[in-house]
Amino acid sequence: MQFYSHQTSQSTQETFVKNYFCSACGKSYTTKGNLGRHMKNECNVEPKFECTACKRKFAHKFNLQRHLASGVCGHSTEYASHNEHLYVCMNCQRKYKYKGNLQAHLKHECGQEPKFVCDLDNCNYRTKNKSALKRHQALRHFKYLIK
Missing domain, CATH: 3.30.160 (Double Stranded RNA Binding Domain)
Incomplete structure (x- = not known):
C-alpha cells in the first residue's frame, strides 16, 4: 500500500511542469493563472509593505511578517501563525490576533486612565x-x- 502511494506522488510531481514564463523577469509558473497573478501583483510592481526598521520593501504582507520574525533588522515584532497574536501595540507591546482589536485598544485603552x-x-x-x-x-x- 505504501509503495502505491509513493508511486502516485512521484507521478503527480512529474505532471507539474512550469510551462508559463514571464517575459519581463523570466520566472516560470505551472499555470497560466499563476503567471497572470505574478504579472499583475509582483512583476514591475512597486512593493507596498515596508519594514519600519530597515526600510526594506516587500510585495506581500506575509513576506514582511516573515522578515520581521527573523529578527534580521532588529525589529521586535514576532511572527505569528494562525493561532498566535499578530498585531502589536507600539506604545505598550500588547499583542492582538485581529487588527480590529488592536484598533479598539488604541482608541479606548492605550494611554487612557481606567474608568x-x-x-x-x-x-x-x-x-x-x-x-x-x-x-x-x-x-x-x-x-x-x-x-
Whole structure:
C-alpha cells in the first residue's frame, strides 16, 4: 500500500511542469493563472509593505511578517501563525490576533486612565473595560453577587 502511494506522488510531481514564463523577469509558473497573478501583483510592481526598521520593501504582507520574525533588522515584532497574536501595540507591546482589536485598544485603552472601578468590599480594583470589571467581581467578590 505504501509503495502505491509513493508511486502516485512521484507521478503527480512529474505532471507539474512550469510551462508559463514571464517575459519581463523570466520566472516560470505551472499555470497560466499563476503567471497572470505574478504579472499583475509582483512583476514591475512597486512593493507596498515596508519594514519600519530597515526600510526594506516587500510585495506581500506575509513576506514582511516573515522578515520581521527573523529578527534580521532588529525589529521586535514576532511572527505569528494562525493561532498566535499578530498585531502589536507600539506604545505598550500588547499583542492582538485581529487588527480590529488592536484598533479598539488604541482608541479606548492605550494611554487612557481606567474608568471602571470596583465598588464592592472596599476594593481598589480599576480597569479600562467593563468586561474585565465583571470578571474581577465574579472571581473576587462572588459572595456579594450571589445575594
